Amino acid sequence: MEEQGTEISTLGEFGLIDRLTKDVALKNPSTLKGVGDDCAVLEFQPGQEVLVTTDLLVEGVHFDLTYVPLKHLGYKAVVVNLSDIYAMGGTPRQITVSLAISRRFTVEHIEELYAGIRLACEVYGVDLVGGDTTSSRSGLLISVTAVGEAPKGGVIYRSGAKDTDLICVSGDLGAAYMGLQLLEREKVASAGQRDFQPEFQGKEYLLERQLKPEARRDVVEALAKAGIKPTSMMDVSDGLSSELLHICKESNVGCRVYEDRIPIDYQTAVMAEELNMNLVTAAMNGGEDYELLFTIPLHAHEEIKKVPGVKVIGHITAPSLGCAMVTRDGGEIPIRAQGWNALVSDAPASPSVAPTSDTDSSDKAE
Amino acid sequence: MEEQGTEISTLGEFGLIDRLTKDVALKNPSTLKGVGDDCAVLEFQPGQEVLVTTDLLVEGVHFDLTYVPLKHLGYKAVVVNLSDIYAMGGTPRQITVSLAISRRFTVEHIEELYAGIRLACEVYGVDLVGGDTTSSRSGLLISVTAVGEAPKGGVIYRSGAKDTDLICVSGDLGAAYMGLQLLEREKVASAGQRDFQPEFQGKEYLLERQLKPEARRDVVEALAKAGIKPTSMMDVSDGLSSELLHICKESNVGCRVYEDRIPIDYQTAVMAEELNMNLVTAAMNGGEDYELLFTIPLHAHEEIKKVPGVKVIGHITAPSLGCAMVTRDGGEIPIRAQGWNALVSDAPASPSVAPTSDTDSSDKAE
Numbered sequence: 001m002e003e004q005g006t007e008i009s010t011l012g013e014f015g016l017i018d019r020l021t022k023d024v025a026l027k028n029p030s031t032l033k034g035v036g037d038d039c040a041v042l043e044f045q046p047g048q049e050v051l052v053t054t055d056l057l058v059e060g061v062h063f064d065l066t067y068v069p070l071k072h073l074g075y076k077a078v079v080v081n082l083s084d085i086y087a088m089g090g091t092p093r094q095i096t097v098s099l100a101i102s103r104r105f106t107v108e109h110i111e112e113l114y115a116g117i118r119l120a121c122e123v124y125g126v127d128l129v130g131g132d133t134t135s136s137r138s139g140l141l142i143s144v145t146a147v148g149e150a151p152k153g154g155v156i157y158r159s160g161a162k163d164t165d166l167i168c169v170s171g172d173l174g175a176a177y178m179g180l181q182l183l184e185r186e187k188v189a190s191a192g193q194r195d196f197q198p199e200f201q202g203k204e205y206l207l208e209r210q211l212k213p214e215a216r217r218d219v220v221e222a223l224a225k226a227g228i229k230p231t232s233m234m235d236v237s238d239g240l241s242s243e244l245l246h247i248c249k250e251s252n253v254g255c256r257v258y259e260d261r262i263p264i265d266y267q268t269a270v271m272a273e274e275l276n277m278n279l280v281t282a283a284m285n286g287g288e289d290y291e292l293l294f295t296i297p298l299h300a301h302e303e304i305k306k307v308p309g310v311k312v313i314g315h316i317t318a319p320s321l322g323c324a325m326v327t328r329d330g331g332e333i334p335i336r337a338q339g340w341n342a343l344v345s346d347a348p349a350s351p352s353v354a355p356t357s358d359t360d361s362s363d364k365a366e
Numbered sequence: 367m368e369e370q371g372t373e374i375s376t377l378g379e380f381g382l383i384d385r386l387t388k389d390v391a392l393k394n395p396s397t398l399k400g401v402g403d404d405c406a407v408l409e410f411q412p413g414q415e416v417l418v419t420t421d422l423l424v425e426g427v428h429f430d431l432t433y434v435p436l437k438h439l440g441y442k443a444v445v446v447n448l449s450d451i452y453a454m455g456g457t458p459r460q461i462t463v464s465l466a467i468s469r470r471f472t473v474e475h476i477e478e479l480y481a482g483i484r485l486a487c488e489v490y491g492v493d494l495v496g497g498d499t500t501s502s503r504s505g506l507l508i509s510v511t512a513v514g515e516a517p518k519g520g521v522i523y524r525s526g527a528k529d530t531d532l533i534c535v536s537g538d539l540g541a542a543y544m545g546l547q548l549l550e551r552e553k554v555a556s557a558g559q560r561d562f563q564p565e566f567q568g569k570e571y572l573l574e575r576q577l578k579p580e581a582r583r584d585v586v587e588a589l590a591k592a593g594i595k596p597t598s599m600m601d602v603s604d605g606l607s608s609e610l611l612h613i614c615k616e617s618n619v620g621c622r623v624y625e626d627r628i629p630i631d632y633q634t635a636v637m638a639e640e641l642n643m644n645l646v647t648a649a650m651n652g653g654e655d656y657e658l659l660f661t662i663p664l665h666a667h668e669e670i671k672k673v674p675g676v677k678v679i680g681h682i683t684a685p686s687l688g689c690a691m692v693t694r695d696g697g698e699i700p701i702r703a704q705g706w707n708a709l710v711s712d713a714p715a716s717p718s719v720a721p722t723s724d725t726d727s728s729d730k731a732e
Contacts, residue, residue, distance in 0.1 A: 032415060032521075033521075033523070036524075036616070037454065037523055037524050037525075037616075038419060038450040038451075038453045038454050038524070038600055038601060039417040039418055039419040039450050039451060039453075039454045039456070039514070040417070040418045040419070041415050041416070041417055041454070041516075041521050042415065042416040042417075042418060043414075043415045043416065043518070044410065044416065046412035048409075049398060049407050049408065049409045050407070050408040050409065050410065050416065050513075051405040051406070051407055051408075052405055052406045052408060052460070052462060052495065052496065052511070052513060053404060053405040053406070053462075053496065054462045054464055054496060054497060054498055054509070054511055055464070055498050056464040056465075056466055056498040056499075056500055056507075056509060058466050058500055058501070058502050058503070058507075059503075060503045061466075061500060061501050061502065061503065062500070084404040084405050085404075085405060087404040087405075088403065088404050088405045088407070090405070094418070096418060096419075096420045096511065098420055098421070098422040098509055099422075100422055100424050100427075100507065129418065130418065130419065130420060131420060132420055132421050132422045132509075133422075134422055134424055134427060134428070135424070135427050136424050136427065136507075137424070137425075137426045137427065137504060137505060138503060138504045138505075139503060139504075141422075141424075141466065141502075141507060143420070143422060143464055143498075143509035145418070145420055145462065145511040147416075147418060147513075148405070150407075152409070155398075155399075155407050157399070157403055158402075158403050158404070159403075234404060235404060250402070250403075
């Protein structure tokens with residue numbers, strides 16, 4: 001973010017858009033027309049349901065460009081939306097990207113951001129089909145909308161969990177949050193020194209989880225291959241606690257999850273120790289994991305063991321039992337949502353006050 | 367924007383969204399699931415093509431809340447997107463609305479904004495199916511994405527204009543731009559006086575065009591009823607000149623439009639006179655008219671006369687002839703895009719430097 005570059009005004013809006021999108025190849029047969037008209041035109045197969053989700057990322061609220069590379073930011077802005085499509089059992093097909101850009105950004109900066117956006121499109125087989133580009137009075141703002149499809153009847157809602165279902169989660173939790181803590185710590189330590197060497201050794205996984213998350217397409221595919229259809233599913237963006245409560249509320253059920261079953265990476269544990277933070281709290285409430293949280297019928301218990309990277313962490317109960325975590329000593333702690341709330345922490349100067357700091361912390365369709 | 371109100375942090379994000387969307391009724395059979403999950407779920411009829419468009423409105427760039435009521439802003443933010451769907455020959459069905467809100471906005475402000483959003487949904491039969499709500503560090507930002515459908519083969523692109531086609535435009539042009547000039551003039555004149563009485567008498571139409579534009583669904587329906595399928599179509603958001611150039615470029619044709627055929631309202635003419643501005647320039651380049659610009663085959667000449675509110679303003683030519691306006695004295699002036707460019711005028715303090723001040727000034731699919 002410091003090099004000299006080409007002022008965006010030298011290209012103008014149409015020029016900038018041409019430059020960013022001129023060699024975007026369309027990959028999906030459902031994309032009839034991408035960039036270049038009033039609307040994108042899509043056509044889905046009969047018997048397909050269409051999924052639409054959107055996320056808004058605001059500089060200073062959701063990301064801090066002092067340590068987030070623009071390419072990573074572009075990648076992540078796309079991935080968090082694709083994650084929502086996978087979390088409904090769908091396949092993402094198209095995205096639109098709208099940007100509001102302040103004067104301090106050059107053409108090269110925006111190209112860097114787009115390099116990440118395009119890489120994500122490449123990796124996930126998604127077409128960039130439109131957007132809007134304008135100026136902002138302060139900072140960078142990214143609004144991504146993703147469109148996907150799922151076979152009719154194949155969409156997995158939050159509302160289908162049933163008593164006795166098993167609760168599963170993919171990957172591990174809390175690492176993205178610890179990555180953010182690490183970046184914030186080193187930012188403070190560097191205090192603007194130009195030759196500061198941040199201490200990231202042995203913590204690469206945390207950085208990767210924070211800066212370049214992936215959507216769990218592989219898990220959705222593995223579940224399909226194993227013949228398991230989850231009864232409910234969400235992605236973990238606000239934190240496991242918050243998402244569990246959503247599923248239980250929408251499904252009108254309770255749940256028990258077991259502290260000793262929460263999947264946590266070694267690096268996450270080391271970092272929590274260093275920062276003197278409660279590890280399980282971080283894993284339960286950190287957010288931005290973009291792992292899949294889902295429930296399956298009890299009879300799928302043997303089958304789920306064959307799906308790599310998925311762990312059973314608890315079970316659904318009758319609604320009267322409420323939502324609780326069973327601790328290692330057999331006690332029960334009620335689950336409360338402590339995920340980040342972008343509106344309560346209203347416009348912090350830096351994401352340090354907004355721990356999970358990302359995107360769709362929403363209770364609504366997206 | 368001055369009354370006391372409820373701080374948004376008292377509700378939190380989920381609380382705010384619940385309050386804004388709790389009694390949103392779904393109207394379209396293609397909306398299977400609206401607000402309340404990771405994605406909205408839509409299902410279109412076989413043989414339908416799906417249209418997607420998006421626009422980003424930034425406070426201080428696209429609107430000035432010193433004279434734009436929040437309800438009107440919400441209405442307009444939706445309408446400009448619906449206009450893009452109609453401009454492709456489609457019917458809008460769903461929207462998502464994302465907001466970034468700074469600390470100075472209260473719950474009541476956002477409810478006011480949503481009242482406008484919901485009114486537009488009501489008027490145009492569109493379902494609000496999702497979005498994202500977060501904080502911003504400065505000002506209000508609105509990102510709307512609209513989804514629509516059109517019968518297979520029924521989509522009207524910019525690229526279908528043919529030599530000898532007639533060029534038509536609905537309604538009249540330049541009034542929204544003059545409305546903005548009027549509002550800016552009165553803002554300056556008021557200079558913050560509390561009891562200032564702006565002079566709007568006899569100029570109500572200009573204000574309405576600027577503050578509460580409508581999408582021309584009626585024109586699309588009238589064309590269908592008259593059995594006329596335009597060969598190309600766009601909505602006039604950046605200004606007639608700019609849109610004509612888009613159609614001619616995409617269709618690889620030239621055009622002639624006649625100065626004395628450009629439809630201009632009486633109030634627009636009076637205001638141009640008052641401000642000592644060139645009337646035709648304002649009508650050609652003002653923008654934000656949200657009228658439909660389209661081309662039809664020459665043989666539809668008699669039929670188009672029966673469509674109310676549509677005027678033939680010129681014809682398409684071979685590409686070698688270029689794009690020009692034929693003046694009243696028979697001279698020719700090359701058409702150049704002078705529409706507002708949000709990126710050249712990079713983040714003005716007020717829309718006064720950004721005359722057409724709105725939304726999708728884009729050359730891309732939306």
